[in-house]
Amino acid sequence: MIEISPLLSDPYFSRLKSLVIEVTGMAFYADKDNDLALIVSDRMSQCGVKGCALYLERLQADKGEMEALVAELTIGETYFFRHMEQFQALRQVVLPDILERNAGTRRLRIWSAGCATGPEPYTLAIMLKREFGARIEGWHVSILGTDINQKFLTRAREGRYDHWAFRATPEQILRECFEPVGKQWQIKPEYKSLVSFQYHNLTQNRFPSIVDNIAGFDIIICRNVVIYFSPETVADLVPRFHDTLVEGGWLVMGHAEPSMDLFRQFRTVTFPGAVLFQRQDASAFVEPARLAPAPLPPMPLPARPTPVRRPLPVTKPQPVAVPAATLDNPPLDHLRTLADQGRWDEALAACDQLLRHEVLDWRVHYLHALIQEQVGDAEACEAGLRRAIYLERRAVMAHYHLGLFLLRKDDADGARRSFRNVLTLLVDQPEDSVVDEGETLTAGQMRETVAMHMKLLGGSQA
Numbered sequence: 347m348i349e350i351s352p353l354l355s356d357p358y359f360s361r362l363k364s365l366v367i368e369v370t371g372m373a374f375y376a377d378k379d380n381d382l383a384l385i386v387s388d389r390m391s392q393c394g395v396k397g398c399a400l401y402l403e404r405l406q407a408d409k410g411e412m413e414a415l416v417a418e419l420t421i422g423e424t425y426f427f428r429h430m431e432q433f434q435a436l437r438q439v440v441l442p443d444i445l446e447r448n449a450g451t452r453r454l455r456i457w458s459a460g461c462a463t464g465p466e467p468y469t470l471a472i473m474l475k476r477e478f479g480a481r482i483e484g485w486h487v488s489i490l491g492t493d494i495n496q497k498f499l500t501r502a503r504e505g506r507y508d509h510w511a512f513r514a515t516p517e518q519i520l521r522e523c524f525e526p527v528g529k530q531w532q533i534k535p536e537y538k539s540l541v542s543f544q545y546h547n548l549t550q551n552r553f554p555s556i557v558d559n560i561a562g563f564d565i566i567i568c569r570n571v572v573i574y575f576s577p578e579t580v581a582d583l584v585p586r587f588h589d590t591l592v593e594g595g596w597l598v599m600g601h602a603e604p605s606m607d608l609f610r611q612f613r614t615v616t617f618p619g620a621v622l623f624q625r626q627d628a629s630a631f632v633e634p635a636r637l638a639p640a641p642l643p644p645m646p647l648p649a650r651p652t653p654v655r656r657p658l659p660v661t662k663p664q665p666v667a668v669p670a671a672t673l674d675n676p677p678l679d680h681l682r683t684l685a686d687q688g689r690w691d692e693a694l695a696a697c698d699q700l701l702r703h704e705v706l707d708w709r710v711h712y713l714h715a716l717i718q719e720q721v722g723d724a725e726a727c728e729a730g731l732r733r734a735i736y737l738e739r740r741a742v743m744a745h746y747h748l749g750l751f752l753l754r755k756d757d758a759d760g761a762r763r764s765f766r767n768v769l770t771l772l773v774d775q776p777e778d779s780v781v782d783e784g785e786t787l788t789a790g791q792m793r794e795t796v797a798m799h800m801k802l803l804g805g806s807q808a
């Protein structure tokens with residue numbers, strides 16, 4: 347293995363460090379040269395590269411290596427029912443509030459940002475189903491877990507865990523919600539089916555963005571993630587979380603995280619052992635009486651305090667900075683804005699209006715389809731995507747979303763076909779050219795994303 351000291355005196359080490367921090371947002375590494383050098387030197391010896399300059403070249407040329415480095419830098423410490431007080435606040439006040447407010451639309455959208463291997467979003471699924479099962483019968487519930495670490499995401503999708511992940515989980519929940527598989531525990535399908543996972547880099551991918559499926563959430567939970575970021579990065583993220591919530595939606599951050607000052611836009615609500623933030627909306631305030639200290643929780647408190655562990659950062663292929671694709675079409679822009687803000691009903695009304703005049707514009711059908719998916723109308727979503735493709739065979743984003751849609755429907759062959767269409771359409775596109783209707787998404791990034799889905803599907807990319 348390469349010794350640490352030569353790496354630290356390598357003239358390109360600081361450039362490597364800047365790249366790591368830029369790509370992951372993990373300013374945590376700014377003063378952890380030894381830790382970083384250890385991780386990097388290990389990766390360098392794995393790929394047989396000597397010196398930071400060559401390794402930098404390798405990182406630029408080989409997205410897989412960047413992914414492997416990110417996987418080593420990131421800290422995935424997580425477990426079920428972590429910080430129980432926050433789950434109690436969600437269970438006793440936040441979820442009843444949202445279920446009441448969404449009774450008309452019968453939709454619930456939750457985002458676990460920085461979900462690691464998945465216990466956080468699965469805990470939410472278990473709590474929802476067990477505590478509110480009857481009330482959400484027939485609802486369109488979606489819990490999305492995102493992370494920058496592809497290895498964590500693969501494990502999250504598997505949903506199988508060692509006993510240690512249940513150190514704060516009541517025994518009864520473990521036995522009733524999981525099946526033993528060897529020495530591990532597999533989450534049961536009725537809970538698993540509520541949760542989906544996707545790659546997302548909080549510091550590099552723009553949000554809110556309906557195109558990325560990151561918009562209009564009722565709850566965002568982002569815990570033990572921003573502790574690794576610089577104060578500037580966090581100050582940039584908090585208003586974006588705000589804009590990614592529907593009015594009256596709730597933000598849950600780690601209990602010892604950013605300064606309260608950053609949450610001025612929100613209403614701060616204190617619960618026993620937890621502080622949550624609600625996006626202000628004159629009509630959405632919870633009555634003060636309902637915020638009174640909750641009765642004693644029936645779920646046990648964490649069995650032991652959260653172990654303090656050395657945090658690790660993550661990296662992911664660095665998106666190319668490109669200008670956003672701009673279309674001079676104000677009504678369409680307005681529609682995108684409504685959709686990004688999760689104002690689904692207004693967005694659908696705007697679609698209907700546009701469709702009266704622009705029936706042959708694939709973009710309107712495409713956006714209409716994405717919105718239909720968010721409001722839970724799978725049939726309309728699929729029909730809309732197919733119509734968009736019928737109108738514009740080269741509509742890469744429509745093929746891509748159709749692939750994702752079919753993947754969720756467990757139609758692996760159909761999904762593979764759609765992803766292959768994407769790759770075929772992009773075959774001559776330069777790496778950094780922007781994909782039409784993909785916002786800032788480049789052809790290179792799209793190829794990489796599709797390749798990842800193909801890999802998970804186990805299909806050939808040819």
Ligand SMILES: C[S@@+](CC[C@H](N)C(=O)[O-])C[C@H]1O[C@@H](n2cnc3c(N)ncnc32)[C@H](O)[C@@H]1O
Pocket residue numbers: 369370371372420421422423424425428459460461462463466492493494495498546547548549550568569570571659660
């Ligand atoms: C300590 S885990 C927290 C897991 C879970 N939220 C919890 O509290 O149990 C931190 C997670 O943040 C992810 N992460 C770090 N930087 C990120 C970024 N820029 N974008 C998205 N996720 C990131 C890591 O990969 C890791 O899985």
